[in-house]
Amino acid sequence: MDKLIEYPKLMKQILSEYLELCNRRPNRDIKTFLIVDEPKGHYIWMNLGWQKGDRIAGMTVYVRIRDSKFWIEEDWTEDGIAADLVRAGVPKEDIVLAFHEPKMRQYTDFAVAS
Structure with a gap:
């Protein structure tokens, strides 16, 4: 596999599937x-709006691809993006x-990279 x-294709596919699920019951x-930002390897699932008078602005997921590894910076999914990557065949040593x-x-x- 050419990482x-x-x-990048895999990350966009996984996050697009999550967004599709969210949009089935849109708020x-x-x-x-x-x-x-594919050239720099940044992938962000973002929520923005208002709920009961409160501002909602936050990342659900933020993943960077750096040094041929997935760096999961933020992950508020139930099972974790790492689990999705492993199911897709990504070795655990390529996930930080x-x-x-x-x-x-x-x-x-998973990887210990610092």
Whole structure:
């Protein structure tokens, strides 16, 4: 697998599927969208809008592709984007749970990259 070609496609596919699920039951007041900066390897699932008078502005998922690895910076999905990547055939050593402090990553089943 050519990671430079396949990894960006895979990330867009996974996040697009999540957004499709969100849009099946749309909330008129909250927009859900995908922000992609493919040349720099940034993939963000964003929510923006209003709910009961409160501003909603936040990332559900933020993944970077860096050094031929997926760096999961933010992940508020139920099962985790890492699980989706593993199911798609990505080796665990190519997935960094970057939301964990670097010294704690050694206790996960995933890459320890710092």
